[in-house]
Amino acid sequence: MAKVKLITRFFEIEDANLLPIYEANGGYAAARKVVTESWPPDKIFSTVKAANLRGLGGAGFPAGMKWSFVPKDAEGPKYLVVNADESEPGTFKDRHIMLKAPHLLLEGAIIAACSINAEDIYIYVRGEYYQPTQSLERAIEEAEDAGFLGKNIFGSHKNIKVHLHRGAGAYICGEETALLSSLEGFKGWPKLKPPFPAVKGLFSKPTIINNVETLSYVPIVIDKGPEYFAKLGVERNGGARLFGISGHVKKPGVYELSLGTPMRELIFDHAGGVRGDRKLKAVIPGGSSCPVLTADEIDVNLDFDSLAKIGSMLGSGGMIIMDETTDMVKVLLRICRFYAFESCGQCTPCREGTGWMTRIMERVASGEGTSQDLDDLYDVAGMIGGNTICPLGDAASLPVLSFVKKFRAEFEAKVSAAKVPAASGKKSAGEEI
Amino acid sequence: MSVSFPDKEKKRVEEIIEHYPQKKAAIGDVLYLAQKQFGHISPEVELYVASLLDLPASYVHQIVTFYTMYLENPVGKHLMLLCNNVSCMLCGAEDMLAKVEKKLGIGPGETTKDNKFTLWTVECLGACEMAPCLMIDDKLYGNLTVEKLDKLLDSVE
Ligand SMILES: Cc1cc2nc3c(=O)[nH]c(=O)nc-3n(C[C@H](O)[C@H](O)[C@H](O)COP(=O)(O)O)c2cc1C
Ligand code: SF4
Ligand code: FES
Numbered sequence: 283m284a285k286v287k288l289i290t291r292f293f294e295i296e297d298a299n300l301l302p303i304y305e306a307n308g309g310y311a312a313a314r315k316v317v318t319e320s321w322p323p324d325k326i327f328s329t330v331k332a333a334n335l336r337g338l339g340g341a342g343f344p345a346g347m348k349w350s351f352v353p354k355d356a357e358g359p360k361y362l363v364v365n366a367d368e369s370e371p372g373t374f375k376d377r378h379i380m381l382k383a384p385h386l387l388l389e390g391a392i393i394a395a396c397s398i399n400a401e402d403i404y405i406y407v408r409g410e411y412y413q414p415t416q417s418l419e420r421a422i423e424e425a426e427d428a429g430f431l432g433k434n435i436f437g438s439h440k441n442i443k444v445h446l447h448r449g450a451g452a453y454i455c456g457e458e459t460a461l462l463s464s465l466e467g468f469k470g471w472p473k474l475k476p477p478f479p480a481v482k483g484l485f486s487k488p489t490i491i492n493n494v495e496t497l498s499y500v501p502i503v504i505d506k507g508p509e510y511f512a513k514l515g516v517e518r519n520g521g522a523r524l525f526g527i528s529g530h531v532k533k534p535g536v537y538e539l540s541l542g543t544p545m546r547e548l549i550f551d552h553a554g555g556v557r558g559d560r561k562l563k564a565v566i567p568g569g570s571s572c573p574v575l576t577a578d579e580i581d582v583n584l585d586f587d588s589l590a591k592i593g594s595m596l597g598s599g600g601m602i603i604m605d606e607t608t609d610m611v612k613v614l615l616r617i618c619r620f621y622a623f624e625s626c627g628q629c630t631p632c633r634e635g636t637g638w639m640t641r642i643m644e645r646v647a648s649g650e651g652t653s654q655d656l657d658d659l660y661d662v663a664g665m666i667g668g669n670t671i672c673p674l675g676d677a678a679s680l681p682v683l684s685f686v687k688k689f690r691a692e693f694e695a696k697v698s699a700a701k702v703p704a705a706s707g708k709k710s711a712g713e714e715i
Numbered sequence: 716m717s718v719s720f721p722d723k724e725k726k727r728v729e730e731i732i733e734h735y736p737q738k739k740a741a742i743g744d745v746l747y748l749a750q751k752q753f754g755h756i757s758p759e760v761e762l763y764v765a766s767l768l769d770l771p772a773s774y775v776h777q778i779v780t781f782y783t784m785y786l787e788n789p790v791g792k793h794l795m796l797l798c799n800n801v802s803c804m805l806c807g808a809e810d811m812l813a814k815v816e817k818k819l820g821i822g823p824g825e826t827t828k829d830n831k832f833t834l835w836t837v838e839c840l841g842a843c844e845m846a847p848c849l850m851i852d853d854k855l856y857g858n859l860t861v862e863k864l865d866k867l868l869d870s871v872e
Contacts, residue, residue, distance in 0.1 A: 359736075371800045374843050374844055409782075409784045410784070445735075447744070451784035465740060467741065468739075470781065485737060526844060534844040602802055608805065613801055616800065
């Protein structure tokens with residue numbers, strides 16, 4: 283278990299973003315095989331299922347299984363949508379793929395489209411990603427010219443067209459139902475499920491949404507075989523993934539490691555350890571919505587199930603490292619502000635709750651908070667999770683719950699016990715009379 | 716002055732619409748096109764975009780206000796997006812903000828007197844490995860220090 287070079291292989295080859303170089307390095311062999319050998323959908327998704335490829339956008343849903351949810355008898359168009367909105371704080375891996383290996387993504391998307399018989403692929407790229415968008419535009423043009431996209435791809439009877447759609451600055455559009463609304467020309471408001479997009483998605487047609495990285499592993503799974511891929515990882519967590527590591531670390535960047543690699547190995551061996559050789563204080567393991575880990579909790583393996591077991595998440599693989607000098611109150615305030623700003627406002631618990639949490643945290647951070655505030659914060663956070671249309675509510679509350687619980691002493695130190703409102707009647711910890 | 720696209724942009728609108736089974740879905744890119752052409756999305760521009768896509772102007776307005784990258788108001792010649800999310804904050808985003816404030820005399824949301832720069836503080840730009848980072852127009856700059864930022868600001872025309 284360690285460093286692998288599946289996607290990152292292409293990062294190291296000069297100009298692998300260009301079609302001739304990508305092809306010379308084995309590119310498009312998998313898509314050509316699937317298309318020219320007319321693989322039936324079942325064969326594609328059972329291969330991907332056997333590889334145990336998990337969705338790498340955050341939720342970790344098995345990729346092959348998701349594709350099999352598209353009703354076989356559905357008439358009319360079906361769509362594949364690529365989620366390239368990458369906006370979860372701490373996450374930057376998809377940007378690297380789009381810049382350096384755009385054809386790998388396109389190839390994976392072609393294969394996924396074949397598995398659901400989709401003729402149109404929409405790639406939803408976040409608006410701020412100008413260079414990645416240009417890189418994709420160029421790759422799409424090259425692939426069209428080569429006959430890998432467009433009509434009769436690879437000389438077959440299949441037609442697949444790729445459309446690029448630029449987002450315009452709204453984190454919530456990364457959530458799949460919001461993304462579809464946004465693609466249709468609406469505000470990016472999430473919708474209740476069911477109906478699931480696989481049944482009724484984009485323009486009310488069956489739609490599969492996958493993350494950039496998930497799709498980029500698909501050609502590799504086909505090339506190397508599902509057994510090889512599955513074995514690289516651990517049980518139910520096949521293969522590898524890109525970990526983005528940033529914050530107080532010596533060598534921030536993207537590292538591709540097999541799933542199940544110890545977190546300590548990533549932080550200290552690959553990323554060089556904590557900046558300035560200071561002590562590690564905390565780690566946010568997979569994007570800012572994942573519960574924070576203390577330095578004592580990092581002896582965990584990097585796979586979806588292991589992180590779930592200790593009450594956190596592997597999420598998007600965007601890891602943020604914090605050293606001993608970090609003010610956890612300030613970090614949590616920053617996270618609270620983010621979710622309050624990005625809440626779409628449809629659900630009362632999320633809209634009001636994120637605002638309350640931010641205001642309480644502003645008080646606490648400025649030294650005007652009370653112990654009661656900490657209890658309230660905890661209560662409010664507890665009331666949001668599970669009571670909303672989309673998981674942004676949970677994303678906003680999980681950091682609060684984990685920061686306050688795990689770094690309570692630091693939060694306590696910030697609040698002045700003397701200021702407990704008389705009306706509350708509650709005595710707070712640390713209060714002295 | 717009545718608002719209207721030159722022929723080339725009009726053709727581009729048709730091409731954008733081609734990508735979707737429903738005209739409304741083209742609104743995002745048409746707004747970007749309009750923003751490029753007219754600088755920002757004024758009420759007149761909203762009305763014009765609405766007419767191109769057979770939508771009510773109020774609908775276009777909703778979209779413009781929902782997304783942060785559509786400019787309702789004019790900005791300076793260069794729009795600077797300074798990331799202040801967690802990774803950048805840990806790596807010195809506050810020093811970058813202080814530098815910009817001191818050097819250009821503007822805070823978040825403000826424009827320099829000579830109309831050269833508008834500053835926004837923004838959420839994670841998806842480039843945390845280069846923290847602290849910022850964008851000026853469509854270019855990303857990372858691994859900033861106060862000195863590098865100073866030089867960068869000087870180098871912008
Ligand atoms: C608030 C919110 C933001 C999200 N942002 C992203 C994102 O930027 N990119 C992404 O791939 N998935 C994001 N997701 C997850 C998507 O909803 C969806 O699960 C994912 O795109 C599915 O692809 P996968 O199965 O390949 O991971 C987000 C989810 C939520 C709730
Ligand atoms: S949970 Fe928040 S972001 Fe999600 S739909 Fe409800 S209000 Fe909108
Ligand atoms: S936090 Fe600044 S780019 Fe991610």
